[in-house]
Amino acid sequence: xxxxxxxxxxxxxxxxxxxxxxxxxxxxxxxxxxxxxxxxxxxxxxxxxxxxxxxxxxxxxxxxxxxxxxxxxxxxxxxxxxxxxxxxxxxxxxxxxxxxxxxxxxxxxxxxxxxxxxxxxxxxxxxxxxxxxxxxxxxxxxxxxxxxxxxxxxxxxxxxxxxxxxxxxxxxxxxxxxxxxxxxxxxxxxxxxxxxxxxxxxxxxxxxxxxxxxxxxxxxxxxxxxxxxxxxxxxxxxxxxxxxxxxxxxxxxxxxxxxxxxxxxxxxxxxxxxxxxxxxxxxxxxxxxxxxxxxxxxxxx
Amino acid sequence: xxxxxxxxxxxxxxxxxxxxxxxxxxxxxxxxxxxxxxxxxxxxxxxxxxxxxxxxxxxxxxxxxxxxxxxxxxxxxxxxxxxxxxxxxxxxxxxxxxxxxxxxxxxxxxxxxxxxxxxxxxxxxxxxxxxxxxxxxxxxxxxxxxxxxxxxxxxxxxxxxxxxxxxxxxxxxxxxxxxxxxxxxxxxxxxxxxxxxxxxxxxxxxxxxxxxxxxxxxxxxxxxxxxxxxxxxxxxxxxxxxxxxxxxxxxxxxxxxxxxxxxxxxxxxxxxxxxxxxxxxxxxxxxxxxxxxxxxxxxxxxxxxxxxxxxxxxxxxxxxxxxxxx
Numbered sequence: 353x354x355x356x357x358x359x360x361x362x363x364x365x366x367x368x369x370x371x372x373x374x375x376x377x378x379x380x381x382x383x384x385x386x387x388x389x390x391x392x393x394x395x396x397x398x399x400x401x402x403x404x405x406x407x408x409x410x411x412x413x414x415x416x417x418x419x420x421x422x423x424x425x426x427x428x429x430x431x432x433x434x435x436x437x438x439x440x441x442x443x444x445x446x447x448x449x450x451x452x453x454x455x456x457x458x459x460x461x462x463x464x465x466x467x468x469x470x471x472x473x474x475x476x477x478x479x480x481x482x483x484x485x486x487x488x489x490x491x492x493x494x495x496x497x498x499x500x501x502x503x504x505x506x507x508x509x510x511x512x513x514x515x516x517x518x519x520x521x522x523x524x525x526x527x528x529x530x531x532x533x534x535x536x537x538x539x540x541x542x543x544x545x546x547x548x549x550x551x552x553x554x555x556x557x558x559x560x561x562x563x564x565x566x567x568x569x570x571x572x573x574x575x576x577x578x579x580x581x582x583x584x585x586x587x588x589x590x591x592x593x594x595x596x597x598x599x600x601x602x603x604x605x606x607x608x609x610x611x612x613x614x615x616x617x618x619x620x621x622x623x624x625x626x627x628x629x630x631x632x633x634x635x636x637x638x639x640x641x642x643x644x645x646x647x648x649x650x651x652x653x
Numbered sequence: 654x655x656x657x658x659x660x661x662x663x664x665x666x667x668x669x670x671x672x673x674x675x676x677x678x679x680x681x682x683x684x685x686x687x688x689x690x691x692x693x694x695x696x697x698x699x700x701x702x703x704x705x706x707x708x709x710x711x712x713x714x715x716x717x718x719x720x721x722x723x724x725x726x727x728x729x730x731x732x733x734x735x736x737x738x739x740x741x742x743x744x745x746x747x748x749x750x751x752x753x754x755x756x757x758x759x760x761x762x763x764x765x766x767x768x769x770x771x772x773x774x775x776x777x778x779x780x781x782x783x784x785x786x787x788x789x790x791x792x793x794x795x796x797x798x799x800x801x802x803x804x805x806x807x808x809x810x811x812x813x814x815x816x817x818x819x820x821x822x823x824x825x826x827x828x829x830x831x832x833x834x835x836x837x838x839x840x841x842x843x844x845x846x847x848x849x850x851x852x853x854x855x856x857x858x859x860x861x862x863x864x865x866x867x868x869x870x871x872x873x874x875x876x877x878x879x880x881x882x883x884x885x886x887x888x889x890x891x892x893x894x895x896x897x898x899x900x901x902x903x904x905x906x907x908x909x910x911x912x913x914x915x916x917x918x919x920x921x922x923x924x925x926x927x928x929x930x931x932x933x934x935x936x937x938x939x940x941x942x943x944x945x946x947x948x949x950x951x952x953x954x955x956x957x958x959x960x961x962x963x964x965x966x967x968x969x970x971x972x973x974x975x976x977x978x979x
Contacts, residue, residue, distance in 0.1 A: 543756035550710055550751070551822065552743035553774045561770065565761045 374646040384638025391632050395450040402444035403429060407599060412439045418613065421620050434620040436609055442620060445606055446628045452602040453632070456513065457583035460520035464582075465575050467521065468528025473564055475529070476536035487533065493526040502585060506594045516595050520582045531574045535567035542566075569647035576640030580633045587629055603629045657728075659829055659862050660686040660709070665722035665732075667701075667708045673934045678704040678717070680886040686830065691856060691863045693873030693894070695909070696883035699930055702866045703752075705883070706832045709864075710749055711739035727829060745775040748823035750833040754816035754840070758807035764818055765803035771825055790821040793858075795851055813844035820848070824855065830862045837872065849876055870913055874898055882906050885931055885941035892966035902968035902975060904946045940971065948972055 376382060394401060404411055417439040419431050433442035475483040493501070505519040539545065540563065548558045587604030589595035591611075596602050601609070603625045610621025667679040679701040686692050696702045707713050709724055711731060724731040727746065731739065743749075751757040759767060765787060772783040784803070791799035794817045807815060816836060823831050833852070837845040853876060856863050865876060873880050874894060881891035882903065890903040901907045908926040928945035939954035940946070946953070950972070957971050 543751050543753055544759045546712065547749070547751055547757040547819075548759065549712060550743055550749040551771045551774065552740045552745055553770060554740070557770065557774065561762065561766075562759050566759070 371646060375642055378642050378645075381638055381642030384635045384642070387631060387635035388639055391450060391635055392454070394447055395454045398444075398447035398451050402441075402447045404441040404444040406440045406445040406448050406601070418618050418621070420618075421624075433624045434618075436606070436621045442606075442624055445601060446603070446625050449601050449603040449606050449625060450628060450632065452513070452596060452600055453583050453586060453604070453629070456516055456520065456586045456596075456602065457579045460517045460524065460582050460586075461575060461579040463517070464521045464524035464578070465528050465571060468525040468530075469532040469564070469567070469571055471525070472529035472532025472534075473536045473559070473567055476533045476540055477559055477563060483533075486529070490526040490529050494530070498523040498581075498585060499588060502589060503592075503594060506589060511595060511597060513596060513600065516586055516589060519589075520585060523585065524578055524582060527574060527578055528571060531570050532567055535570045536563055539563055539566045573640060573644040573647060576636055576643060580636040580640065583629070583636075584633055603632075658685040658725075659688045659690075659727060660684070660864075661723075661725040662705075662709070663723045663725075665705070665708060665719065665724060667704050667713055667717060667719050669717045671716065671934065676933045677886050677936075678933065679708060682722070682883075682886075682888050684881060684888070684891075686862050686864060688829065689856065689860045689862055690879065691853075691865060691877045693877035693880045694864055694866045694883060695868065695870060695873055695880060697868060697930055699933075700883040701886040702883050703834050706749065706834050706864065706866050709832060710743055710747060711736075712743075712749075741775065744771055744828075745826045746829050748826070748828040748831045750816075750819050750823050750831060750836045752835045752838060754812055754819050754836070757819050758815060760807055763804060763806055764810075768803070768818075768822055768825060771822055775826055786825065787821075790824050791818070793824065793855065794818075794821045795847070796821070813840055813848065816840060816844075816848060817851070820852070820855075824859070824861070827859060828861060830864065831856075832864045832866070834866045835868070838867070838869070845872075852876070870898070870909060882909070885936065886933055887941065887969060888967075889942070889970065890966075890968045892962075893964065896962075896964070896966045902962065902966065902973040903942075903970050904948050904974065905942045907974060908945075940969075948974075 375385075399405070406412075417435055419435045419439075421432060421434040421442075424430055431441050431443070433446065435441055436445065471486055475486045502519045502523050505522055506515060509515040509518065545558065545562060548562045553562075583603075586595055586602060587607065590602050590604030591608040593605075593608065596605060598605065606625035607622050607629070610618070610623075610625070613621050662682060662684040665679055665682045666677060669676045669678055682701070682705055684692070684694075684705075694702045694705065704713070704717070708719055709726070709731065711734065713719060719732050722732065726742070729738070729742070731742075758764070765784065768787040768790075769780055769783040772778055772786060773780075776783075778786075787803060788799045791802060796802055796814065796817055802810075802814075802818075807818075810818060816839075819836070823833075837848050840848065849872060852863065852865075855861065865873065867873060877894055879891065879893050880897045881888045882897065882905065883889065884905050890897055890901065890906045897906060898910065901910060905926070908924075911924040912926060914923055926945055931941050931944065937954075938956060940949070940957045943949040943953040953971050955971070957969050959967060959969050960973060961967050962973075962975070
């Protein structure tokens with residue numbers, strides 16, 4: 353077969369390109385992606401963007417506390433989003449808070465994905481009693497409300513970023529395990545798996561190179577949704593005062609800090625971190641939804 | 654007598670345990686394949702021909718199990734052999750081509766990845782050398798511009814092309830025996846013809862033996878040297894293509910041949926074998942075909958004896974068609 357224009361086109365159409373093209377078809381998802389990129393950018397470069405270092409207590413001035421958005425500080429700089437009860441610039445606090453929230457959400461999500469996916473795929477691959485025991489543990493785990501499990505763990509472990517991450521991993525791995533197992537069960541029975549075994553490939557190779565890559569699409573979808581969940585859960589924990597230390601405020605803690613001032617009309621201390629949290633989670637979910645549509649073979653056009 | 658066969662299966666029995674009880678998908682099957690020979694394994698769906706193929710490769714998964722018999726391949730006993738022994742044979746000395754070419758290639762891996770990994774699973778060979786071998790084999794199965802094709806993903810190939818790739822993968826390590834499980838049923842008749850032609854040429858060139866599992870007698874007639882006909886898990890007749898197709902001894906084989914629509918019977922009612930394949934669970938004693946057989950009599954309720962006729966023409970029947978007027 354010689355290279356006709358048609359076959360040349362076919363060569364160009366890699367699965368990746370097709371995926372990108374499909375993804376771009378939704379304006380809303382594109383908006384979500386841009387928003388997510390912006391949030392990530394702001395969080396990553398917070399130390400350079402933020403007007404103030406909210407962790408540096410020496411920079412704070414109690415005289416500046418509870419200023420409305422747009423007010424001028426004692427030193428003459430402007431607080432775009434106002435200040436909180438300690439005289440912290442809300443914009444800076446939100447940027448730093450985003451950092452913590454995203455870090456906790458993404459790190460716990462990725463680790464939970466790795467653990468859950470390996471357990472789920474191996475359960476489907478090896479089956480038998482191992483699968484039975486593992487999946488019953490998953491069932492039990494998913495029977496409890498996530499917030500309850502997380503609260504108990506934090507109560508036992510104490511607070512701190514790494515403790516919160518551990519709690520979030522514990523809460524999340526079961527979702528990944530269940531998804532990975534069901535995806536792997538479907539793939540395992542496909543003929544190419546049988547063919548791979550028929551070719552005498554070593555078991556580890558069949559598992560790593562043939563089974564796992566084919567189970568990834570649903571896991572990516574669950575992953576994005578779960579990262580949003582993790583961020584929300586961490587905010588809830590912090591809001592309840594059980595998550596992160598007060599010196600490293602995440603968005604949830606910022607919302608909690610402003611809660612007491614809400615009724616006295618100082619809305620900005622709670623509302624702006626809330627908006628930031630909302631936008632972050634919305635951006636992730638928009639991207640996740642589109643990923644689900646694109647990667648779902650049943651909806652393929 | 655004949656030289657040592659490449660593959661010798663003796664009274665193989667493969668059972669599946671189901672809710673309804675033990676299901677003997679393959680029952681007392683004995684087969685011989687000489688080096689370089691093409692054997693057609695013919696039967697209806699559910700007759701156990703695919704399970705026979707999978708049994709040889711040791712790819713029978715729970716709830717299935719080989720419960721009896723022996724499979725000697727190049728002098729090695731495959732029944733009860735360790736997983737590692739079987740793994741090393743598979744893809745190397747023994748290769749399989751599956752039914753659906755759309756499904757046997759991993760959709761997320763490029764063709765070169767899949768071919769090279771097969772070589773490297775069995776030989777310590779550099780990726781460059783392996784790639785050269787891949788190119789060679791692709792040309793052998795009739796794929797032009799192999800370099801370009803190697804870099805593509807399976808979905809960029811047409812059905813016939815994909816089956817060629819699957820065949821190329823089977824040929825990679827120059828196996829002594831290829832088991833092909835209805836590899837052309839999903840293809841167009843014209844493409845099927847091409848593939849059959851290529852296979853015939855390749856086995857002649859490489860000296861590879863071939864077990865071609867199919868339900869299509871026409872394919873067997875053109876391709877194979879010997880035929881084994883399976884019915885309800887048993888081989889009911891085997892022999893050379895001429896013997897089995899020209900002078901069938903078993904009423905079932907006869908029925909199969911009559912079921913093929915012929916040109917001369919245009920407008921007439923087509924022949925069919927009445928009834929259906931019996932359930933394999935709790936199969937009554939005796940000939941499994943007797944309820945559909947027009948020659949059956951009371952004594953068919955005993956287990957039919959294996960009878961040999963001239964030149965390895967075997968039939969498992971109480972009253973083979975020699976006695977009855979054909």
